[in-house]
Amino acid sequence: MFWPAALIILGFVLYAVIGQETAADHVQTVQDEIVGNLSWFYMALVSLFVIFVLWVGIGRFGDIRLGKDNEKPEFSTLSWLAMLFAAGMGIGLVFWGVAEPLNFFDAPMPGTGESDPEKAQFAMVRTFLHWGIHPWAIYVVVGLAVAYSVHRKGRPVSIRWALEPLFGDRVKGVWGDVVDVIAIVGTLFGVATSLGFGVMQVASGMHFLDWVDDPSSKTLLVILIACITAIATLSVVSGIGKGIKWLSNINMGLAAAIMIFVIIAGPTLFIANGMTESTGAYLQEVARMSFDTGATHGDEGTSWVNGWTVFYWGWWISWAPFVGIFIARISRGRTVREFVCGVMLVPTLLTFVWFAVFGGTALQQQMNGEHDYTKDGVSTNNALFEMLDTLPGGTFVAGVAILLIVLFFVTSSDSGSYVVDMLASGGDPNPPIWSRVFWALAEGAVAIALLLASGSGDTASLDTLKTAAIVIAFPFSIVMIGLCIATLKSFREERKAYLEAKQRKEQERLVDETVAVIEEGFDNGTIPSGGGNTDDDGGSDLLTKPKP
Known part of the structure; x- marks a missing residue:
């Protein structure tokens, strides 16, 4: 898989660099067609993924x-x-923790109430939807299928082998190659674009301080990418058990420290009340929101849902492929129930707490007039640093937040490199x-090339690559349907084999117990060892009860 994937990536990068505007238009047109015409498909499919993984995890296959x-x-x-949290969405939480609720407060979905409390409630609940059980269910679909194939069946780490129960030996051919190449290309595109856009937030934070x-200096951005790539390279060389695990643990420690600081220095009571209220509202609304395409609010409603929710599902x-394979690789020895509950519920709860703390603090300041984040439009890159700057000692914490962002990007990059390499190495x-x-170097090189190709302050090439990653999501969503069917088929066969083995064991136990009773009867004389007498009625007295 190495050369086909490498050549496709090189060809697309040259296409995005040389013909920036044309490439951007072409890829954007394809994405608009997918998002615009298939929003219903994405909304229904992702919701069905949630139902599927909960059923598998809680039910008899757990x-x-x-x-x-x-x-x-x-x-x-x-x-x-x-590790699974850092690879899955740790960096996204830092980037959007303050910015997304503020964006939804400033420009809510049509049909949302006009009052500040109504907009704030909508902002938190919709953010919970985008970062809650739905994305983790997507990861579980891939991760569970791959983990069963690799750890239970002894297959290589590859998505093609997870489809073996469905397609048999055909996964060894061209279609198996296509599936793995799509996974490699999509993973590298996703990590490279996140790396490119992420260093812009780091640079914005450095400017804010x-x-x-x-x-926007290209020299600064290139230096940042080079440093992050160098650390990620050292980490991925050391392996999962060392560099990746250590950095992930450090990330969690730093993130927890910053969150505790905001809880103490910020509006503590409002955060606690808001967390409880928003979680309750989410539980009440999750089924409706999961299938809400915005159609009842006309073009404005569908446009809002397509621009946020459907885009998120595609992303x-x-x-x-990247996160699913990575969490499959680190989940050896877990039961299906542990896997589903650990991957879906624990990160979701941590995510809710994170947004309640950071987004809730910013919304409280906005509604109370303590700080106006929406005066000139919400600054997505600076929102986190603006919020921290309003708190006592926030300037120092903002510096720590920059370090946290860098480390989260390192863990995303090294995890992505490891997954790509496993796929490319068969x-x-x-x-x-x-x-x-x-x-690892290829991810950094792609991000640098696309940044340098764009004009000053422009990210056209990176936007093209990001959009291409979303486009790749459509064919891979079809692959994910196949993974669900293959997983279900494997689990049913496993369950059937287990029940048959259990029945055989029970039969063997009954036979052993019967033999033991007969042998005991011979030993204590309850059952005569001779031929026995015949009663008048023709019956045998071999098995007569012993006399008192």
């Missing part, structure tokens, strides 16, 4: 172990949760070091 029957988990629960004069699906769970280095 006891199936992703490994040998008595195998223990490879990583501790804390390290496991830290007066560390640099020009946050999460485009990241599903499913080797421990790919060679040289290829790990190649893919």
